[in-house]
Amino acid sequence: MKTNTLMVQGTTSDAGKSALVTALCRYYQRRGIKVAPFKPQNMALNSAVTVDGGEIGRAQAVQAAACGLEPHTDMNPVLLKPNSDQTAQVIVHGKALKNLSAVQYHTYKKQAQRAVLESYQRLIGQYQKVIVEGAGSPAEINLRDGDIANMGFAETVDCPVILIADIDRGGVFAHIVGTLELLSESERDRVVGFVINRFRGDPALLQPGLDWLEQKTGKPVLAVLPYLPDFYLEAEDSLAGKLHNKQEPGQFKIIVPVWPRISNHTDFDPLLLHAGLSVELLKQPPPQGGADLLILPGSKSVRDDLGWLRQNGWQDFINRHLRYGGKVLGICGGYQMLGKQIHDPHGMEGAPGSSAGLGLLDIETTLLTEKCLKRTTGIFHLDQSAVSGYEIHMGRTSGADTGRPLMQLAGQDEGARSADDQVIGAYLHGLFDLPEACDSILTWAGCRQRNAVDLKSLREQGINQITDALERCFDFSMLEKALEGRFIKQERTVC
CATH class of the missing domain: 3.40.50.880 (Class I glutamine amidotransferase (GATase) domain)
Structure with a gap:
């Protein structure tokens, strides 16, 4: 598999994909590695204007900042902006093309995939590492045919995948195991490990579950990220935390x-x-x-x-x-x-x-x-x-x-x-x-x-806060072993 590309997929929407990609981008940027974010297809009504005069999802603009880059349309080549329950404006390479229904967009996906791969090839030619964010969940069976957002993209470019799940929602082990069960064998094989997000409480209570999960799946838990109560990053689309x-x-x-x-x-x-x-x-x-x-x-x-x-x-x-x-x-x-x-x-x-x-x-x-x-x-x-x-x-x-x-x-x-x-x-x-x-x-x-x-200062604090947590909790040596197919169960730190 291509190890210069690493993809983050989630068991659910809002599992923490955007935040994890942001943290990984800043982690590699701190080490002097030329890194860029990438999201093949995004559906969001929060967008940002790019340096090349286009429009992308706002989360990718934040991830670009984590890399020390100006946002560019190649970082999110396909953006869907819903304008009704049935249709969405389709934006490709930063420019609005047309309004399509879900059925019409399904037919359009082959053209969208070409745009996705063109942008990906440009990024991989310019940067040492590309961190890719999936959309929603890879286990959405109704969207599997012609998928360009999750495993369809990962299979096409042959990249490894980290699966992140939110323990704060409850049912985290069911989310992870259930997602794996709904993947094909080749898709399961490219999942190199798990990240459990937003953990709070006594780490000792979680350890038996981590042991079971690794024994059940044969894959490592790469990190247990803590719940950060005062953490701020601009939301990709969700209003849930603001309706109060x-x-x-x-x-x-x-x-x-x-x-x-x-x-x-x-x-x-x-x-x-x-x-x-x-x-x-x-x-x-x-x-x-x-x-x-x-x-x-x-x-x-x-x-x-x-x-x-x-x-x-x-x-x-x-x-x-x-x-x-x-x-x-x-x-x-x-x-x-x-x-x-x-x-x-x-x-x-x-x-x-x-x-x-x-x-x-x-x-x-x-x-x-x-x-x-x-x-x-x-x-x-x-x-x-x-x-x-x-x-x-x-x-x-x-x-x-x-x-x-x-x-x-x-x-x-x-x-x-x-x-x-x-x-x-x-x-x-x-x-x-x-x-x-x-x-x-x-x-x-x-x-x-x-x-x-000062929102710019708060955004930078948020990027550094999640990256500091990642550096404390993420087992990068285990990631390298998993990428090489050499995962061996060992002790870990639960933050």
């Missing part, structure tokens, strides 16, 4: 509606990590009480999510919020919703047509066939503070309120402000990432605490 209330009396309160196709919710990480804020990400408007700031997030299907917003009582909540003097910010799709009309003449996000917006800004948006993808910097017109971020959208917005722009990016005015200054919006994602930009928005909204977090 973080409230203390007297705190400045922010509410974010969570509609079905919310995108790039990592925009709100700096707010969730801000000690002086109460932040709620809610699917339903609160039955009582209000907020100081309401933020409408991005959306992969703006007109549909706007309909959902109305059906679930959010429009009445927004109107009441404004009557009581609250502020409203719209980001990307949320910005488009704030206008008078949203037009989709080409059916880019669903059936062609138009929808009435919330009418809170004097603007209209037309969705175009070309997607805007760019990273950019500039200043807020609010207080001349610095701002940076990225744009990912297919709309062009115009109207009277754009004459009161929110910011200037690369020398061009961007965004809009209402005449009464209660409502603002812009296309820029990541606008809270710089502490001074976060402080600027919060000050506009009425918050007097200027102690925003």
Whole structure:
């Protein structure tokens, strides 16, 4: 097997694949090895703009940072962004190609595989080691035919696989053994060992299970990684850890509606990590009480999510919020919703047509066939503070309120402000990432605490934290023996 390529697959979604790949990337980077991340196929609504002007999954952008690299479209050649329960936008080599149903995409997979292998060959030609992340689980029987995301890729390029499972979910031994049972013989043979993730408790209680697992499978447990309660890395797609209330009396309160196709919710990480804020990400408007700031997030299907917003009582909540003097910010799709009309003449996000917006800004948006993808910097017109971020959208917005722009990016005015200054919006994602930009928005909204977090610094701390845990707990000598087919049971350290 090719030992310059190592693939991480999970027994379930959210087992810790992204974090383990990130840690392995930083581990090899610390040792002066030229290493790059790779995810053949990703399905996520959190994405990042690359140095070559494309779009990839956000987890691969974090993994690139762990390697000391700028993110590149070869690191995630196929990205699927769901825009309904039945269809997804297919992005290949960073560019949106078309919307396909699941059945249509299954037919398209041979073309997608060519793109995957082209990117992989370029990476393997430039780097000494490539760390590959699988998607979901390799034991999803209905997806095995034509698979390019898990074992189908591993078999094609002949690379070894580490299988990771999350003990915090429960049933970790059943997950591992059951996954192996559902693999073919050749696929099982390329699994060189296991990583058990998020362990907490007395290590002595786990040891009998590890002994049984190694005896049952003939494969080593390469690491038992600890549960890290304060660990931060940007999520690939899951909102599970964010749907909570973080409230203390007297705190400045922010509410974010969570509609079905919310995108790039990592925009709100700096707010969730801000000690002086109460932040709620809610699917339903609160039955009582209000907020100081309401933020409408991005959306992969703006007109549909706007309909959902109305059906679930959010429009009445927004109107009441404004009557009581609250502020409203719209980001990307949320910005488009704030206008008078949203037009989709080409059916880019669903059936062609138009929808009435919330009418809170004097603007209209037309969705175009070309997607805007760019990273950019500039200043807020609010207080001349610095701002940076990225744009990912297919709309062009115009109207009277754009004459009161929110910011200037690369020398061009961007965004809009209402005449009464209660409502603002812009296309820029990541606008809270710089502490001074976060402080600027919060000050506009009425918050007097200027102690925003430095997200870039926190991301770097998270990468180092998980890598330090990996170095303590991962048996790299055992990995080498397993790669050579020389696994011999021995004592290990459970962290």
